[in-house]
Amino acid sequence: MDNSSQDSFLRLGNCVTYDSPHPLYSLALSSTPSRIQPHHQTVAVGSFIEDFNNRVDILSFDPETLSLKPNPSLSFEHPYPPTKLMFHPSSLRKSASDLLASSGDFLRLWEIRDTSIEPLSVLNNSKTSEFCAPLTSFDWNEVEPKRIGTSSIDNTCTIWDIEKGVVETQLIAHDKEVYDIAWGDARVFASVSADGSVRIFDLRDKEHSTIVYESPQPDTPLLRLAWNKQDLRYMATILMDSNKVVILDIRSPTMPVAELERHRACVNAIAWAPQSCSHICSVGDDAQALIWELPTVAGPNGIDPSLMCSAGSGINQLQWSAAQPDWIAIAFSNKMQFLKV
Secondary structure, three states: OOHHHHHHHHHOOOEEEEEOOOOEEEEEEOOOOOOOOOOOEEEEEEEOOOOOEEEEEEEEEEOOOOEEEEOHHHOEEEEOOOOEEEEOOOOOOOOOOEEEEEEOOOEEEEEEOOOOEEEEEEEOOOOOOOOOOOEEEEEEOOOOOOEEEEEEOOOEEEEEEOOOOEEEEEEEOOOOOEEEEEEOOOOEEEEEEOOOEEEEEEOOEEEEEEEEEEOOOOOOOEEEEEEOOOOOOEEEEEEOOOOOEEEEEOOOOOOOOEEEOOOOOOEEEEEEOOOOOOEEEEEEOOOEEEEEEOOOOOOOOOOOOOEEEEOOOOOOEEEEOOOOOOEEEEEEOOEEEEEEO
């Protein structure tokens, strides 16, 4: 967007901003509306302070009044910057509280009550308590929410049964650090790594994995992975220091079905639309959030985004709201912003 169109975009009332006292990185949106205020959505944002003491703030977003308000009684301290935050994914959960998971030194579960936050568990699979390999990311299984998979710099993926607080299985998934993990269904997950590969695992056959993509340049790390929940044939990944989003069809491994190359700097995060199998959003260091509609066949000149939104600086995080599918949330600098799409 040029400045004039960005101004008109902001004037439309389609942008709601929260200013944090800290730089922000991690970001999570509840998958269901708030129990107390049915039109509101609960949001969690994690600080990125290069220190042991970090914070997670809980916000409430009201799309009707376009307000985004922190709840100071629900803010809590977090050891190290959380590498990811995620709310319990199931709308079937009947509990009177929300569950939030975070990754960092360990996988942690937090119970968000009306006026307080209670730490529920710290899940550590390290054999020696004084050392743990930091977790880069995790994903909460939507089909079987008792299951969370974590990825780590020690080359492993660990599948936790969070109800029992035990490890279901741990796999040496890659030759180098594992940077992200995503569930496809109850027992199938995929991961990406510094070794440059996307691998798919099936918990019913732990001895084998399927490589569905490898970086064109050997050992170019793959940083993020997003599985299309509306059409499990498709997933997307991003490469380190690259302006490309690579779209994969797992039925035809190794060859991407599309490469989205309109960012002017490296891409940092990707998210499929929760209500459409053909839309994906990407954000990057060029301060752009681009929404793409994937055609059945890409033209010779590639694919142009169908919508562009500009931020004040490079965007490092992105979530597409399942509870409010007209809204995406981004984090950049010390700001968290909702954009109406």
